Amino acid sequence: MDRGQTMNSLWKTILCLLVAFSAHAQTQKKKVLVVPIQGSQYVLSSVIPRLEEYFGALLEIDQTIQVVKEEPATHPEHEQKTTEPEQMVKPQNRKVLEAHNIAEQGKKAILAKRYEQGLTKLLQAEKVLSANLNDLEDFEWFVDVLLWKAYGFYQGGYREEAGPAIKNLVTLRPDLSPAPEAFGKDFCGAIENAKRGIVKGGDLVVSSNVPEAVIFVDGKEVGKGEQKVQGLAVGRHFVKVVEPSGTTLGRFVQVTQKEQSQTFAFKVSAPKPKKPTQAKPLSYYASSGDFSQAFADDAKTACDKMGAQFAMLGYVARSDTAYHFGVFLFDANTKTLLAVEPAVIDLDLSNLQIALLELEARASKVISDPSSGQVVSAKPPIYALAPSQPQAQKPKEAPVVAPAPSPAPPAIEQQASQPSLPPPPQKAQPAEVATGGFEEIPPDFPIAKFTPQQEKPWYKKWWVWTAVGGVAAVGLGVGLGIKYGRSSKSQDTFGATISW
Structure with a gap:
């Protein structure tokens, strides 16, 4: 029974330790304000979204940090110009x-x-x-x-x-x-x-309720705020005060021989309170690399607003052979900017995941131990990286073009400047009218396809054989008539007249 109670107590102790350890681990999680990644003009537009996707996923699964995103802000430069009062030139x-x-x-x-x-x-x-x-x-x-x-x-x-x-x-x-x-x-x-x-008078003390107001005595500037003017002659002098906005107040003052002739106070209108300058978004500083005191103030304000202990800024540059991804961590407690060793990524992004995994590990180490980071006191060198040749900006090389043929002589160049046309056909000569048969061949007749006709002998002409055939046919008819006509007893006569 005692042993069972002892085991129960042991398990309860272990359970309490686990709960306490879990709670301690939760309290050790640091909130980090993540600023959108910025890049130089030489970085392709498709690279930064991939970096944000992979690197953001690594930050989300990191058990030591809690990610919060920077709120989108309007353009601060435009708003700052509108809030600043315009200095009007005072007309004469x-x-x-x-x-x-x-x-x-x-x-x-x-x-x-x-x-x-x-x-x-x-x-x-x-x-x-x-x-x-x-x-x-x-x-x-x-x-x-x-x-x-x-x-x-x-x-x-x-x-x-x-x-x-x-x-x-x-x-x-x-x-x-x-x-x-x-x-x-x-x-x-x-x-x-x-x-x-001339008799010298006493001191003239001139003061103003605006410390930046400039004091003039007899047209000569003597200083700002409160001034004591000595050595003035006894008599009338003119004192004028000009406040920063350009408003002027002036009057004549009588200086006497007393040790201090007069304490003259000008009360000008109180200057209008300047509207607080709107803080610039941290993405502006990440893009420009301007990590001055203004950045420290704006980053501190942004972290306090989100309850973050750190602000993470990223910048991507490009060299001739690789992309360089630099990460900077702003410590809100000390207002110090720390640099993490940049990741070097191949131009084809073949080592993207491994490089980002190592970079996230280095950044997580700096968040856990800020002393391991490098303090940034000037513009980081990564902002000066750029390809040495303009061709490095192109993702693909231009196709190779065959060399142009050697130029033709000047006379041909003048002809080649006009569109080439086929040679005009020769104009046919008018054919002469033949006077009979094929004895006279026209000049445009295609004689190459035919053999020239020669004179036929008389025995090969058609009319000779026609006549012979006609005579033979008549003779054959006469002979047949005589033969078959003699067998009849009656006497028949046969007559024929042949004419040609």
Whole structure:
């Protein structure tokens, strides 16, 4: 009884171990995301389906892995182009262009010494540009208007207005040095005197709520984000901020002699959140061989979505003598791509099953032990394989063509260029009318088939023998009449008249 209980306990223990081992084996099965096999342009279209059929069957019967297929995806490049916002070119402000033309008219009037007319044009242009400095691409247009306005006041004798105009000019451009040949020594001297009277102000701190926004002070770029500008002259300066989308904000700022004259903050509209870029399908990377960081991110996302530990990618290339089937395994845990030794398959696919069986065994080993795989750090060499000759792309050789005959002489070539025709028949000569019998034979009579007739002697002519026959017949008739007529006693007379 004790022995029976012991055996029952032993069997129960063995059964529990088998169940536990089976459960452990099930838990050891790794899920692999299989990507459709890709190939180069030199691979025949019928080869890849056969590889997928045989290799897929081997993966299905492998007890260590669980196969899941990549979901079909749309073309990501097209969708990415549609989601990215188009950068519109900002059109030039019409008012700015009109102000620039008005300023040019004012400059010509100043040069013609029509100062009042020229200053009127320049003041009008300055007013329009000051109101549209945000849209002014070249700040030097505004500086040029201030220069000619100051020059017009100075040359026109308006010294009271010329002083402030020159001061405002050198405040924006303390390094300005106009040419004496164009503006005269007196005006250039006034500029130098104003520059010596410049007083430096405190620091100007400019900031923006958009870190990528570019900051300009008096038309000169000073940096991005938050900037501290030092050494500015006391007076009015123009500050402009340009955000990445092209939106601009600007205004005049008064700089004083304080240690820090002003903290000027620009609040531009918050940029629109960019739509997340759609992940590319892993088949795209398998086809291109682009295994960059973007591939690692997209492969990790795809594996997490399917709950897979690995992603398997395949690529088929062709050399002069064989097909090369490479398999790559992406480890989702370490985000590492591992290469498996490629399978070399004959062009006639005679060793297809054996080569794929060995390749699947190597891939299964890498899945079980990732350290046995080769880490891919650059584009694999298999993507550079290609036949050395274009003829290798054809499955069959072209039929041998017999060599062409040697060319004929030039004169014959000209005749041979036209379709060959049979020689035209000779035109028959008109036959002469015969004057009697066959004594005269027409020229077109086939004399080769007949012997020429000769003159018959007189005794062979038909009329001679006809006459002889007629005489003999008459004589025979007369003789018979005499013979049988004498036996009668009556006297008969017989008369005949023969005429010819």
